[in-house]
Amino acid sequence: MLQAKELIEQAVDAMHRAYAPYSHFKVGAALLAKNGRVYQGCNIENAAYTPSNCAERTAFFKAVSEGVKEFEAICIVGGKDGVLSGFTAPCGVCRQVMREFCDPKEFKIILADGTGHYETFILEELFPMGFGPADLA
Template sequence: MEYDLTELIKTALSMRKRSYTPYSHFNVGAALISKDGRIFTGCNIENAAFTPTNCAERTAFFKAVSEGVKDFEAIVIAGGAEDAKELDYCPPCGVCRQVMSEFCEDDFKIILAKSETEYVICSLADSLPDRFGPKNLLG
């Protein structure tokens, strides 16, 4: 599947503005593209009890799955302090990597973006080697 990486990065960067982060002030946006070309967005949403907090990546995945989509191509993640003039790379947490492992193949692309022109791409296999997933339970 061909996709416009610049547009995907712009979408993730814009989703940072929708973050609800009154405690950490660390805003993360995500843009997830399915194999059929649909884009699902997410932002991080904090909670005073912390445990119910949801990351941008999982928000995007849960939105997609709730719409019946379970085949994915790539995700762009952009994050940093809400008042940051420049962003650094913001890799997904372990829980988000585990959610990716549930729905994505080893070659799923994880794109960490500082800006529209500065980004790195890695695969899920590189990001979560020896992962535990459906194949472990379903054979």
């Protein structure tokens, strides 16, 4: 697996491309697929709000649209006006998308702040008792 610091750098790079004219809270994500490729995503806001998309989902949707459906980890960073500030955890909708494609006991979520500090969680810690594809079998 890529080093966490490499994923953090890619997430920060993606954050700088965020389109956040309303909240001014920019988020970047770097999604590591099991094939070693990294998919970047940024949040994309919309004046109507509901059509907005989070950075995490942008990264997942880019990967899935290219036929990739197996993932190891994601790094998420964010902050007001693109200045990293504390941890930016994934919203509930993004956690549900992660659950669709990732093993909750193995998929890693790396949250980084602007001080060089980061923490790694597994999806199950942030989304206990999540509903997934096996629940429909």
